[in-house]
Amino acid sequence: MAENIEQTLREGRTHAVIDEHRAQARIAVIGAGSWGRNLVRNFSQLGALRTVCDSKEAKLKSCRANFPEAICTESIDDVLSDPEVNGVVVATPAKSHYEITKKVLAAGRHVFVEKPLALRIDEAEELVRLAGDNNRILMVGHVLRYHPALNKLKQLIDAGELGKIQYVYSNRLNIGKIRDEENILWSFAPHDISVILYLLNEQPSSLSAIGGTYLQKGIADVTLTTMDFPSGVQCHIFVSWLHPYKEQKLVVVGDRKMAVFDDLTTEKLFLYPHTIEWQNRAPIAHKADAEVVSVQMEEPLRIECHHFIECIENGWIPYTDGHEGLNVLKFLFAAQNSLNNNGLKVTFDRQRSYGSLRKDVYVHPTATVPDNARIGKGSKIWHNSQVQPGARIGEDCVIGHNCLVCSKAVLGNGVKLESNIDVWDLVTLEDYVFVGPSAVFTNDLTPRAKYPKRLYPEYGQWLPTLVREGSSIGANATIICGVTIGRWAFIAAGAVVRDDVPDHAVVAGVPAKIIGWMCKCGNKLTLDDNRAVCTRCSRTYTKTEKRGVEPS
Numbered sequence: 001m002a003e004n005i006e007q008t009l010r011e012g013r014t015h016a017v018i019d020e021h022r023a024q025a026r027i028a029v030i031g032a033g034s035w036g037r038n039l040v041r042n043f044s045q046l047g048a049l050r051t052v053c054d055s056k057e058a059k060l061k062s063c064r065a066n067f068p069e070a071i072c073t074e075s076i077d078d079v080l081s082d083p084e085v086n087g088v089v090v091a092t093p094a095k096s097h098y099e100i101t102k103k104v105l106a107a108g109r110h111v112f113v114e115k116p117l118a119l120r121i122d123e124a125e126e127l128v129r130l131a132g133d134n135n136r137i138l139m140v141g142h143v144l145r146y147h148p149a150l151n152k153l154k155q156l157i158d159a160g161e162l163g164k165i166q167y168v169y170s171n172r173l174n175i176g177k178i179r180d181e182e183n184i185l186w187s188f189a190p191h192d193i194s195v196i197l198y199l200l201n202e203q204p205s206s207l208s209a210i211g212g213t214y215l216q217k218g219i220a221d222v223t224l225t226t227m228d229f230p231s232g233v234q235c236h237i238f239v240s241w242l243h244p245y246k247e248q249k250l251v252v253v254g255d256r257k258m259a260v261f262d263d264l265t266t267e268k269l270f271l272y273p274h275t276i277e278w279q280n281r282a283p284i285a286h287k288a289d290a291e292v293v294s295v296q297m298e299e300p301l302r303i304e305c306h307h308f309i310e311c312i313e314n315g316w317i318p319y320t321d322g323h324e325g326l327n328v329l330k331f332l333f334a335a336q337n338s339l340n341n342n343g344l345k346v347t348f349d350r351q352r353s354y355g356s357l358r359k360d361v362y363v364h365p366t367a368t369v370p371d372n373a374r375i376g377k378g379s380k381i382w383h384n385s386q387v388q389p390g391a392r393i394g395e396d397c398v399i400g401h402n403c404l405v406c407s408k409a410v411l412g413n414g415v416k417l418e419s420n421i422d423v424w425d426l427v428t429l430e431d432y433v434f435v436g437p438s439a440v441f442t443n444d445l446t447p448r449a450k451y452p453k454r455l456y457p458e459y460g461q462w463l464p465t466l467v468r469e470g471s472s473i474g475a476n477a478t479i480i481c482g483v484t485i486g487r488w489a490f491i492a493a494g495a496v497v498r499d500d501v502p503d504h505a506v507v508a509g510v511p512a513k514i515i516g517w518m519c520k521c522g523n524k525l526t527l528d529d530n531r532a533v534c535t536r537c538s539r540t541y542t543k544t545e546k547r548g549v550e551p552s
Contacts, residue, residue, distance in 0.1 A: 023086060025312040026050040028079045030100060031091035032059040035114065039089050040067060042305040053079050076100065080107040087312050090114060094182050098123040105130045112308045114141035115190045116332065117325035124329050128322040137311050139318035140325030142194040146304040148455060149261055149268035149295045153252065154199055162254030168196055169236040170250040173243035183220040185335055188239035194328050195250065196235050201368065203348065205230050209335040210343040214242060225335045269293040296455060316408060317390040323372025324389055376413065426464040433467050436475035436493065441465060443481045470520060486548060490518045502548025517549045525549065
């Protein structure tokens, strides 16, 4: 995989979002406690562990014995003074997350911080701003987002296998470690909130929470949170550390099938094709046997750790970036507010202000735009379009109706998408790219429905596509992944582009071939002895061997 990354960088086809020279990830883990040890183990197995930092010598002694390749230190300053460390994992108690993460970001390192991102919203917002200002990756440890079974469940929901989703509930119960620095809501529920928002791709319109305090004054041991969504879906999240046995289940009820994710069984995901019939105006349930959904399992934490490494080495935005962590934190605070007020119902305005992330941006009421999509001022998102979490859209862009911009897509300033366009992961459109109606991008050269690349990386990788500044892509054109379209190029309607296109070239046909050259202003050029003067704007050009036509 490393060779493919290096080749991509050499060819200039990366969809990078961190604009710097990237190097192999070298990770320091701060905090080697009960959960930190698992992070240390995984980064060691992935060959990326550089340093372990903990204030307790006993933990460092254990790490020296089990991970002899790692530098062990009690000092965070030692970690940040090491030029080899470019990524830091924060696995300390929650109350220290803000201060340590702020210090690491200020030192110019990428950060993976365990949940919650912070214990105050203003602190979390400061960390997100600091990561953006310093051009650093900020990733939050919502490990269930990386669980293969839950990602499979997401695919089934999106494919309509369950039908219309009606109800979701999760149980995260145990009799085990009881914390005094945070209550059960903050300890267990962040995972469930993150997963439910991911599965539904929707923000709640209201929530309420009730609970009980039995062991320590002021620290809830059991909570039940209810979330209502604009689509009519209702969710319940039941968390407790006063339960006689461990249970980690998520149930999704659709009008066609029900799905059960059970993390404590060998087979993790089940479908129940139960049906409801009405007889004599009364509902009658007809039960059916469970269907086991085949899932290729891998430790979710290992996938999460590997994703952090990939983000550093490729410049990707994490699936669970700082914006996603901040979004979950806002709903945690709302639940805590409800809990403090005996189950008070907290409502959210669907058209609420999105603060600095949505300043001077128009989003049509039928469009779906999550809080952690990055959209520049002056941009417009029109009817029935969807922007996925983490997507980057520049200033003064126009996203026409029925478009999709995926999480790892990057759009520069002034990009215009007409109708019915899907900009998939790894597609980068630089400034002022125009894409005509129903044009098609791809990111998988050898797609198989049974073996998606995200779950089966051994079967190949997605390929990035780069469309350089000012290029125009005609209606119904198809851009095969892995190509670079040069600056101010022009792709004719219906063309199928499978090779790189030089700057200012006009290509047409299936497969697309160069049929001429075009000025920056959109006027056709006529070459005379490899030189041309635009008859409209008087710009001059020279044809070169390597890059096609260039301004002279």
